Amino acid sequence: MKTQYYSAASLDGYIATEDDSLDWLFALGSLGESSYSDFIAGVGALAMGATTYEWVLRHSAAVIAETGSPWPYAQPAWIFTHRTLPAIDGADIRFVQGDVAAVHAQMRAAAGDKNLWVVGGGELAGQFLDAGLLDELIVQVGSVTLGGGKPLLPRRLLPPVLRLTSARQMSAGMVELRYDIQK
Numbered sequence: 001m002k003t004q005y006y007s008a009a010s011l012d013g014y015i016a017t018e019d020d021s022l023d024w025l026f027a028l029g030s031l032g033e034s035s036y037s038d039f040i041a042g043v044g045a046l047a048m049g050a051t052t053y054e055w056v057l058r059h060s061a062a063v064i065a066e067t068g069s070p071w072p073y074a075q076p077a078w079i080f081t082h083r084t085l086p087a088i089d090g091a092d093i094r095f096v097q098g099d100v101a102a103v104h105a106q107m108r109a110a111a112g113d114k115n116l117w118v119v120g121g122g123e124l125a126g127q128f129l130d131a132g133l134l135d136e137l138i139v140q141v142g143s144v145t146l147g148g149g150k151p152l153l154p155r156r157l158l159p160p161v162l163r164l165t166s167a168r169q170m171s172a173g174m175v176e177l178r179y180d181i182q183k
């Protein structure tokens with residue numbers, strides 16, 4: 001039962017461009033070529049920030065085309081925001097703000113014996129890390145550089161915090177790195 005930050009990043013450490021485009025990521029290949037289906041099968045609850053949620057709202061046509069639904073997750077989800085955002089029909093979501101530890105306890109209670117997924121962005125993942133709640137970082141590193149954008153994890157993590165547990169090539173465009181986070 002881990003809390004995992006699973007994300008895709010450019011080689012220079014960005015998960016989206018400054019204007020929140022993921023076009024660079026989709027150009028690298030399909031979800032089917034990644035570890036996503038095995039990963040999501042182990043997830044019992046997930047959390048994301050407002051910008052990530054708004055990306056799903058803005059790209060509903062593409063999300064429906066890919067997954068058959070405007071909300072691609074069956075698991076309960078917690079959306080961090082200070083604003084009133086529109087809900088998505090049929091989505092099991094709740095809007096929250098503030099202390100990630102309190103939300104983490106709710107997620108843990110909902111997830112049973114499954115893992116918790118911090119979807120992103122990086123600052124929200126950083127808040128879970130700061131609270132000592134992040135167990136694993138899984139990053140699909142794409143064969144692209146963006147030169148700027150939304151950072152993977154805007155924190156300074158020096159040895160021995162990250163312990164590399166696996167490095168696996170998924171395709172010519174992607175390598176997956178897994179790290180245990182020492183607390």
Ligand SMILES: NC(=O)c1ccc[n+]([C@@H]2O[C@H](COP(=O)([O-])OP(=O)(O)OC[C@H]3O[C@@H](n4cnc5c(N)ncnc54)[C@H](OP(=O)(O)O)[C@@H]3O)[C@@H](O)[C@H]2O)c1
Nearest residue numbers: 008015016020049050051052055080081082097098120121
């Ligand atoms: N490459 C990938 O695998 C991947 C994965 C995930 C996301 N993404 C993309 O990367 C970008 C991430 O954007 P981002 O870094 O700006 O992050 P984000 O975490 O999605 O959104 C940040 C916003 O979340 C809200 N927030 C964060 N912590 C909060 C807290 N404790 N309480 C209340 N609200 C809180 C704030 O919104 P308010 O404005 O409401 O205050 C904040 O401005 C998006 O474009 C997303 O689509 C990519």
